Amino acid sequence: MIAPKYAEVIVEVKSASVDRPFHYEVPALLADRVHVGTRVLVPFGPRRVEGYIVGFSETTDAPDKTKPLAEVLDDEPPLTPDLVKLAGWLSERYLCTKAAAVQALLPSGMRAKATTFLRIKTDPPDVYLPGSWESELLQELYQSPNKTKEQLVSEHTEWRPLIRAWVEKGFLEELHGVKHGIQAKTMAFLFTPLTSADLQTALDELSNRAKKQKELLSYLFDAGEALMMKDVFAVTGASSATLKPLLDKGYVVKEEREVNRDPYGIQHAEKSQPLPLTPTQENAYQTIKTAVDSGAPQTILLQGVTGSGKTEVYLQAIASCVEQDRQAIMLVPEIALTPQMVEQFKKRFGDEVAVLHSRLSTGEKYDEWRRIRHGEVNIVVGARSAIFAPFDSLGLMIIDEEHETSYKQDDHPKYLAREVAMYRARQHRATVVLGSATPALETRWWAHQGIVQRIEMPERVRGQKLPKVRVIDMRDELQSGNRSMFANALKQGIEERLERGEQVILFLNRRGFATFVLCRSCGYVARCRDCEIPLTYHKARGLESLRCHYCGFAERLPETCPDCKGDHVRHFGTGTQRVEEELGKVFPEAKVIRMDVDTTSGKDAHATLLSRFRKGEAQILLGTQMIAKGLDFPKVTLVGVISAETSLYLPDFRAAERTFQLLTQVAGRAGRHELPGEVIVQTYNPQHYAIQFAKHQEYEKFFDHEVRHRYTLNNPPFFELTAFTSVNEDEMKALHIARTLEDRLRRSLDGRDDVIILGTSPAPLARLQGKYRFNVVLKYKKFKGVSAPIREAYQSLQGEAQKLGGYLTIDVNAQMIL
Numbered sequence: 001m002i003a004p005k006y007a008e009v010i011v012e013v014k015s016a017s018v019d020r021p022f023h024y025e026v027p028a029l030l031a032d033r034v035h036v037g038t039r040v041l042v043p044f045g046p047r048r049v050e051g052y053i054v055g056f057s058e059t060t061d062a063p064d065k066t067k068p069l070a071e072v073l074d075d076e077p078p079l080t081p082d083l084v085k086l087a088g089w090l091s092e093r094y095l096c097t098k099a100a101a102v103q104a105l106l107p108s109g110m111r112a113k114a115t116t117f118l119r120i121k122t123d124p125p126d127v128y129l130p131g132s133w134e135s136e137l138l139q140e141l142y143q144s145p146n147k148t149k150e151q152l153v154s155e156h157t158e159w160r161p162l163i164r165a166w167v168e169k170g171f172l173e174e175l176h177g178v179k180h181g182i183q184a185k186t187m188a189f190l191f192t193p194l195t196s197a198d199l200q201t202a203l204d205e206l207s208n209r210a211k212k213q214k215e216l217l218s219y220l221f222d223a224g225e226a227l228m229m230k231d232v233f234a235v236t237g238a239s240s241a242t243l244k245p246l247l248d249k250g251y252v253v254k255e256e257r258e259v260n261r262d263p264y265g266i267q268h269a270e271k272s273q274p275l276p277l278t279p280t281q282e283n284a285y286q287t288i289k290t291a292v293d294s295g296a297p298q299t300i301l302l303q304g305v306t307g308s309g310k311t312e313v314y315l316q317a318i319a320s321c322v323e324q325d326r327q328a329i330m331l332v333p334e335i336a337l338t339p340q341m342v343e344q345f346k347k348r349f350g351d352e353v354a355v356l357h358s359r360l361s362t363g364e365k366y367d368e369w370r371r372i373r374h375g376e377v378n379i380v381v382g383a384r385s386a387i388f389a390p391f392d393s394l395g396l397m398i399i400d401e402e403h404e405t406s407y408k409q410d411d412h413p414k415y416l417a418r419e420v421a422m423y424r425a426r427q428h429r430a431t432v433v434l435g436s437a438t439p440a441l442e443t444r445w446w447a448h449q450g451i452v453q454r455i456e457m458p459e460r461v462r463g464q465k466l467p468k469v470r471v472i473d474m475r476d477e478l479q480s481g482n483r484s485m486f487a488n489a490l491k492q493g494i495e496e497r498l499e500r501g502e503q504v505i506l507f508l509n510r511r512g513f514a515t516f517v518l519c520r521s522c523g524y525v526a527r528c529r530d531c532e533i534p535l536t537y538h539k540a541r542g543l544e545s546l547r548c549h550y551c552g553f554a555e556r557l558p559e560t561c562p563d564c565k566g567d568h569v570r571h572f573g574t575g576t577q578r579v580e581e582e583l584g585k586v587f588p589e590a591k592v593i594r595m596d597v598d599t600t601s602g603k604d605a606h607a608t609l610l611s612r613f614r615k616g617e618a619q620i621l622l623g624t625q626m627i628a629k630g631l632d633f634p635k636v637t638l639v640g641v642i643s644a645e646t647s648l649y650l651p652d653f654r655a656a657e658r659t660f661q662l663l664t665q666v667a668g669r670a671g672r673h674e675l676p677g678e679v680i681v682q683t684y685n686p687q688h689y690a691i692q693f694a695k696h697q698e699y700e701k702f703f704d705h706e707v708r709h710r711y712t713l714n715n716p717p718f719f720e721l722t723a724f725t726s727v728n729e730d731e732m733k734a735l736h737i738a739r740t741l742e743d744r745l746r747r748s749l750d751g752r753d754d755v756i757i758l759g760t761s762p763a764p765l766a767r768l769q770g771k772y773r774f775n776v777v778l779k780y781k782k783f784k785g786v787s788a789p790i791r792e793a794y795q796s797l798q799g800e801a802q803k804l805g806g807y808l809t810i811d812v813n814a815q816m817i818l
């Protein structure tokens with residue numbers, strides 16, 4: 001092969017102005033180590049920075065200015081050629097820099113840092129007084145040659161001028177290098193190189209008192225392979241003191257070897273066997289298998305009610321895919337919340353599965369990632385970013401609970417996992433399965449249009465009925481004199497379960513930030529007079545006010561209800577803690593496990609709390625949406641929803657959809673096994689269609705109704721939304737950038753009937769961390785038709801926003817506008 005002359009490198013510099021590949025000469029020495037996807041170190045201005053090779057060429061624009069690559073950082077390129085392409089697509093679709101796109105594909109521990117080392121070139125001539133900066137610096141340089149200049153200067157800021165002077169005088173030399181973010185973890189291993197004849201001699205030679213040493217040596221010999229030192233010590237009771245003489249004599253060899261950090265510990269407990277499928281499951285399984293085997297990219301919506309046994313279909317479809325030597329990715333909304341899913345995968349596939357999620361340490365993530373890259377596993381279970389798993393022959397990607405908001409990344413690049421999956425499916429001729437009891441409206445619409453194939457699983461596995469849902473009108477409760485947060489029916493329901501030794505899940509619907517104001521007598525909700533958006537409750541310096549997050553309108557909290565003149569106006573946003581207190585008063589004998597952000601901050605907190613509940617250590621599980629999904633507890637026969645509407649009054653066009661999904665999912669936690677389930681939903685809006693359809697768990701009817709709404713309002717799936725947010729500490733500057741952006745968009749897009757520009761307005765989160773935020777929202781039918789003007793306007797104003805001390809962000813295909 002003729003070595004390519006120039007490498008095209010994406011450099012890790014966060015600036016839109018350098019968002020293109022740069023040419024670097026490939027030195028002959030490095031020629032056979034560079035590939036598309038190789039990570040390199042390159043000179044960039046006065047610095048050295050990390051970069052990725054995305055291509056090669058024989059020519060360059062400025063041959064005399066082109067510098068050579070400095071270093072190749074890994075023997076195996078971290079990115080495969082199709083991941084390099086994927087990065088290119090990400091930056092096109094979500095308008096992020098190419099460097100940011102590459103970073104999104106790699107585990108955070110991957111990033112090496114360019115740094116400077118100091119070497120003594122010639123000894124400084126003078127002899128310095130002990131204790132002087134000069135003598136200390138010299139001493140440090142001799143003692144710790146591997147310390148970087150950055151480390152030295154941060155530990156001893158006072159040395160900075162001295163170092164500079166010595167470098168200038170030529171006493172010190174600056175060497176550029178890299179410090180790796182994370183190292184592969186190594187552990188000490190022991191083995192014996194002795195043959196059996198040698199062993200006998202060795203044992204004879206050891207003194208009779210050295211019983212421990214003899215035992216250790218024999219143990220290692222019998223093992224016949226290298227064993228981890230800590231395990232050997234644990235089994236034989238030997239210690240370093242026992243080992244030392246054996247090492248000295250050469251009877252035993254100690255070696256550091258790379259090991260993988262296993263985040264779940266090694267639990268090769270009983271392996272689970274595939275269950276015989278029900279006819280419905282069989283049909284779903286066969287459809288998916290046929291799609292995977294066909295080798296044509298496809299997307300399938302698996303619409304199965306809660307408890308219909310989707311997981312078993314996933315497991316068997318993945319097993320079949322892996323048998324064909326293709327790999328599979330299983331995405332779950334937030335892995336810490338779905339320990340049961342991970343457990344099932346570990347049990348079915350053992351070591352064949354890698355687990356990727358946000359709560360792993362950087363090192364653990366890196367190890368799991370390496371196992372995937374090296375082809376040691378064929379299956380990955382993980383949250384959103386696992387969709388980037390570096391497999392080279394993908395067959396199947398499954399997104400469970402595909403409607404969940406967590407599949408949209410909230411940082412650049414703001415990708416939607418579903419779209420990434422569909423892109424990778426085209427690259428690999430693979431199948432995407434979107435599973436849900438309550439699909440995203442868009443997904444269900446595509447199925448309606450025939451773009452996505454739809455499989456239904458309308459019944460629960462053992463034919464159990466879906467739980468009966470009772471909707472309780474809390475206005476009536478108040479009228480009949482019940483002022484507590486539990487309706488009488490719910491109180492009674494809990495009591496019965498406690499008596500029968502069954503379990504209860506209480507769900508507090510609290511999504512996002514908003515706290516709205518409602519009259520408990522008549523259901524009146526305070527809304528902005530201009531925008532119709534529910535007002536948000538604010539309390540500052542004892543003053544209670546109501547604000548509109550769209551237009552900024554504000555008023556005092558009314559003392560009496562404007563509608564019924566009653567004095568039961570309250571702000572809503574009851575915390576789990578208050579519910580817990582109340583439970584303690586009403587049911588002093590019941591044990592309650594509370595799950596919310598406060599009680600689940602530890603690494604395994606979720607899993608621990610859930611397993612305690614499973615074991616029956618508590619009768620009531622109380623939590624926020626983190627308990628809404630995926631849980632499967634046989635003894636739960638009652639699910640109570642404290643207030644259904646919290647999510648209904650978010651300033652978000654998806655509010656009804658979210659409420660419907662949430663209620664249906666929570667209801668699905670009840671009565672999944674032998675015992676029949678009941679659900680009690682408390683609300684001040686029993687007539688709202690989202691609540692009514694959820695009551696009967698009628699997704700299809702909800703879809704029909706909601707899709708019409710969306711059509712009239714030009715919302716997704718009929719239009720896609722892209723939101724720009726201009727942020728600045730100075731309100732006028734933030735506004736100025738947003739207005740200018742709006743102008744530019746109007747100039748290039750006005751007059752088109754497939755585009756709607758919603759003018760500049762304060763963001764629903766109008767002020768965040770002391771910064772003002774303004775939104776410009778663009779609606780369009782096809783991204784292709786608007787991507788060029790969007791890119792142009794965005795990129796030109798991004799720089800201007802920065803000059804004004806703020807920034808401009810873009811969210812393509814925004815799922816929620818905040």
Ligand SMILES: Nc1ncnc2c1ncn2[C@@H]1O[C@H](COP(=O)(O)OP(=O)(O)OP(=O)(O)O)[C@@H](O)[C@H]1O
Nearest residue numbers: 275276277278306307308309310311312461630668
């Ligand atoms: N073929 C089968 N035979 C017997 N039991 C099964 C079978 N398939 C699934 N199950 C059991 O049925 C229960 C419900 O299955 P699963 O949790 O997969 O439902 P799901 O469709 O994922 O529901 P959800 O959307 O609520 O998470 C589980 O306890 C599972 O072990």
Ligand SMILES: [Zn+2]
Nearest residue numbers: 528531548551
């Ligand atoms: Zn308003």
Ligand SMILES: [Zn+2]
Nearest residue numbers: 519522561564
């Ligand atoms: Zn009222």
